[in-house]
Amino acid sequence: MNLFEFLGNHTYRMVFLGTAAIGLASGALGAFAYLRKRSLVSDVISHAALPGALGAFLVAVLLGLDGRRLALLLLGALLVSGLAVAASGHIARASKVRVDTAMAIVLTVFFGAGMLLMRVISDGPYPGKGGIQDYLFGNATVITRADLATIVAVAALAIGVMVVFWKEFSLRTFDPAHSAFLGFGRRVDGLMSVALVLAVVIGVKAVGLVLMVALVVTPAAAARQWTRRLPTMVALSALIGAMGGGLGTYVSVNLGAVPPGPVVVLVLFTVFVVSLLLAPGRSVGHRLVQRARVRRALRETA
Amino acid sequence: MSFLVGVVLLAVVTAVACALPGTFMVLRRSSMLVDGISHAVLPGIVLGYFLTRNPDSPWLLLGAALSGLLVVLGSEYLTRTGLIAGDAPQGLVFPALFSVGVILVSLEFSDVHLDTHTVLVGDLNLAGFRQLTVGGLDVGPAALYVMAGVAVLNGAFVWLFYPRLKLATFDPAFARSLGIPTGLLNTALMLLVAVTVTAAFNVAGAILVIALMVVPAASAFLLTKRLSRMIAVTLVIAVGGSFAGFWLAYFLDAPTSAGMAVFQGIVFAAVFVATQSRRTVPVGGAAAAR
Numbered sequence: 001m002n003l004f005e006f007l008g009n010h011t012y013r014m015v016f017l018g019t020a021a022i023g024l025a026s027g028a029l030g031a032f033a034y035l036r037k038r039s040l041v042s043d044v045i046s047h048a049a050l051p052g053a054l055g056a057f058l059v060a061v062l063l064g065l066d067g068r069r070l071a072l073l074l075l076g077a078l079l080v081s082g083l084a085v086a087a088s089g090h091i092a093r094a095s096k097v098r099v100d101t102a103m104a105i106v107l108t109v110f111f112g113a114g115m116l117l118m119r120v121i122s123d124g125p126y127p128g129k130g131g132i133q134d135y136l137f138g139n140a141t142v143i144t145r146a147d148l149a150t151i152v153a154v155a156a157l158a159i160g161v162m163v164v165f166w167k168e169f170s171l172r173t174f175d176p177a178h179s180a181f182l183g184f185g186r187r188v189d190g191l192m193s194v195a196l197v198l199a200v201v202i203g204v205k206a207v208g209l210v211l212m213v214a215l216v217v218t219p220a221a222a223a224r225q226w227t228r229r230l231p232t233m234v235a236l237s238a239l240i241g242a243m244g245g246g247l248g249t250y251v252s253v254n255l256g257a258v259p260p261g262p263v264v265v266l267v268l269f270t271v272f273v274v275s276l277l278l279a280p281g282r283s284v285g286h287r288l289v290q291r292a293r294v295r296r297a298l299r300e301t302a
Numbered sequence: 303m304s305f306l307v308g309v310v311l312l313a314v315v316t317a318v319a320c321a322l323p324g325t326f327m328v329l330r331r332s333s334m335l336v337d338g339i340s341h342a343v344l345p346g347i348v349l350g351y352f353l354t355r356n357p358d359s360p361w362l363l364l365g366a367a368l369s370g371l372l373v374v375l376g377s378e379y380l381t382r383t384g385l386i387a388g389d390a391p392q393g394l395v396f397p398a399l400f401s402v403g404v405i406l407v408s409l410e411f412s413d414v415h416l417d418t419h420t421v422l423v424g425d426l427n428l429a430g431f432r433q434l435t436v437g438g439l440d441v442g443p444a445a446l447y448v449m450a451g452v453a454v455l456n457g458a459f460v461w462l463f464y465p466r467l468k469l470a471t472f473d474p475a476f477a478r479s480l481g482i483p484t485g486l487l488n489t490a491l492m493l494l495v496a497v498t499v500t501a502a503f504n505v506a507g508a509i510l511v512i513a514l515m516v517v518p519a520a521s522a523f524l525l526t527k528r529l530s531r532m533i534a535v536t537l538v539i540a541v542g543g544s545f546a547g548f549w550l551a552y553f554l555d556a557p558t559s560a561g562m563a564v565f566q567g568i569v570f571a572a573v574f575v576a577t578q579s580r581r582t583v584p585v586g587g588a589a590a591a592r
Contacts, residue, residue: 037388040334047509095574097328100389101520104333108512109567115510115560123555137404210341210509214397217390225385258408262401269398276385284383 006250011141015253018143018151019206019245019260025155025199026212027219027241028162031234033196034220035173039213040103041193044088045081045200046212047107050114050135052080053204054121061126068128070150070205077201084110085193111209138208138261141253151202158198162234165191170230207245208261215241218268225279244268308442310548313562315446316505317514317544319453321536322460323495324515328523329471329532333516334389335374338396339492340499340508343370344403347503363448363500370496372399374489400508445504452501459494460533463487468529506559513563518543521566521573543569 006012026042033039056076057067065072084106091102121129134142143151162169165188172179172188179185196216203212223237248264255263277285327336346369350362377391386394460467469477470484477484495515502511522535543566551561 034387034390037390039388039390039393043334043337043393091574094578095524097520097523097574098331098333100331101328101333101516101523104337104512104516105520105567105570107337108509108517108563109570111509112513112560112563112567116556116564119557119560211397211401213393214401217393218397221386221390221394224387258405262404262408265397265401266405269394269401272394276380276383282385284385 001254003250006253012249012253014143014145014148015141015206015249015260016246018148019249019264020242021148021152021155021245022199022203022206023215023219023241023243023245023264024238025158025241026203026215027223028159028234028238029192029196029199030216030220030241031223031230031237032162032169032173032192033216034224034237035230035233036192039217039220040100041085041088042196042200042216043213044084044103044107044110045197046204046209047114048081048084048110049077049201049204050209051110051117052077052201053135054114054117054132055080057129057132058117058121058126061128066128067126070147073205074150074154074201077204078197080110081197081201082194085197135204135209137210137259138204138206139259141260143206151206154198154202158195159238161191161195161198173230206260207264208259211261211265214265214268215245218265218272219244222268222272222275225275225282240268240271244271308446309558310545312443312446312449312505313544313548313558314541315449315453316502317518317540317562318537319449319456319498320502320506320511320514321518321540322453322456322533323491323498324519325522325529325533325536326460326467326471326491327495328516328519329529333512333520335377335392335492336495336499336512336515337509338373338377338392339370339496340503340511341396341400341403342373343367343496343500343503344400344508345369345406346403347500348403348406363497366500366503367493367496369399370499371489371493374492374496445501448501449505452498456494456498459490463490467491471529506562510559510563513566514540514544517563517566517570521570524573524577539566539569 007016030039030042033042053073053076056073059076060069060072061067067073088099088102088106091097091105092099097105118132121132168179168184168188169192171182172184172192176185179188200212200216203215207215219237219241220233222240223233226236227233244264244267248267249260251267252258252260252263276283280286324336327333343366346366347362349369350359350365353365354362356362373392373396376395380386380391380394466477466482466487469480470482470487474484498515499508499511502514505511506514518539519532519536521539522532525535526532544562547562547565548558550556550565551558554561
């Protein structure tokens with residue numbers, strides 16, 4: 001299927017736009033997480049989104065609402081993921097357990113709780129429970145028009161928070177001590193976490209919770225190789241994320257049996273490897289050329 | 303051996319095998335690396351199954367462990383280039399390897415009977431189902447013996463290299479100056495973690511194995527200040543927690559490995575709260591001000 005047929009098809013167009021929006025938001029917010037050296041917190045967010053979304057589903061069904069409404073599930077995921085980030089931060093601050101261990105604990109325990117909820121749901125007589133398995137590996141083939149609207153709205157919210165608080169975010173990223181001194185310490189951290197949580201939870205259903213971490217880390221790491229300026233890096237990272245999301249789903253639809261999440265990740269990983277090897281001014285390849293040039297100059301003078 | 307006894311033993315032996323290297327992973331600030339390794343073994347398991355056709359083959363175990371080691375070596379390389387910042391390197395490598403694994407599974411490349419669901423959470427009861435018979439006598443699940451072998455291997459490693467591991471963990475620079483090959487020791491530890499994760503894969507899956515490896519050690523870390531005592535406490539919590547978690551899941555008819563993970567989380571939360579009240583000056587004070 002060529003790209004035009006792909007985009008002419010309503011279902012595929014929804015999927016394409018949805019994953020591109022997800023990639024755009026996680027790429028943009030991922031740039032800040034990357035520069036703050038806290039990329040892996042996105043893994044905690046995505047795993048904690050499982051019990052959040054499933055809990056919201058249960059509550060909605062018990063209240064007699066439609067449990068499949070994406071906005072509802074996202075709200076649950078948002079609350080529980082936010083709680084998970086706060087919990088891992090609190091454990092690391094208030095005890096001698098270090099932050100990596102705190103993240104690992106929160107990630108696996110929240111995920112375990114999610115699996116318990118999943119058993120409760122799959123054993124129970126709940127309407128509309130089909131497709132809850134999608135959260136694990138993602139299923140982008142079922143993005144409806146309403147889903148797309150929700151995804152775009154939440155992505156816009158995440159990016160909006162980033163744009164409005166741009167100055168605070170960049171100060172906190174590059175000079176945390178000065179930022180804390182000005183009174184923008186923990187509050188800005190909280191806001192950055194909220195924006196990242198927004199960007200990550202919208203991807204969990206389409207890309208899968210296991211692989212969302214790649215959509216946060218990989219575009220940012222690739223973009224970093226091409227530029228030294230923050231606005232350029234954030235924009236480039238968002239673009240790479242959107243491109244990877246869209247192109248990845250296109251390839252996955254063409255392959256048939258393969259879920260889009262892994263394909264998106266491999267597309268992004270390819271972009272990253274190319275950036276790492278070939279980006280001008282900063283890459284592995286650039287260094288080799290530089291070294292050869294210096295060697296030659298040295299030989300000529302000797 | 304009855305099925306239930308076999309499965310309980312399997313749960314307990316898995317917890318012990320995981321907890322031993324887990325203590326060192328927690329102390330070395332490599333807890334999230336367990337997450338990376340546990341995902342990266344997947345392509346190795348699929349390829350290993352394609353070549354050996356035997357899920358308990360030691361070759362599959364070794365091959366999968368080597369693919370898990372790719373995360374460690376790959377992220378070390380990326381860090382060494384100086385071009386990738388912070389904790390990003392492992393976050394770059396493991397999703398890519400895991401994706402390759404998922405694609406191989408979903409293309410039914412090697413008709414390995416891995417439900418993509420099982421990949422993440424494992425299935426203790428399924429793992430306990432394949433019984434081993436010796437001379438017509440049913441001696442319990444085959445996975446139990448694999449896991450026990452790994453537990454013995456981990457125990458022997460910690461026993462033999464205990465002083466060196468201790469020094470390399472707490473003061474790597476001093477350890478190097480004494481001529482201890484810290485890099486080699488580190489790689490050996492990571493290889494053992496990868497072997498353990500692979501062996502525990504059927505039991506606990508890629509995500510819940512982190513609960514068995516990291517959480518008991520973290521609880522013990524809060525309770526003690528000596529390495530020897532920490533290892534002992536970790537083992538007690540691992541055995542007690544997996545035993546209690548197993549029965550809890552059994553009576554609630556809940557998935558076993560998820561039940562064990564959540565139970566370990568509850569133990570950690572209890573230890574965390576209990577140790578909070580004992581403190582007067584928060585050690586994390588400097589971090590909180592940041």
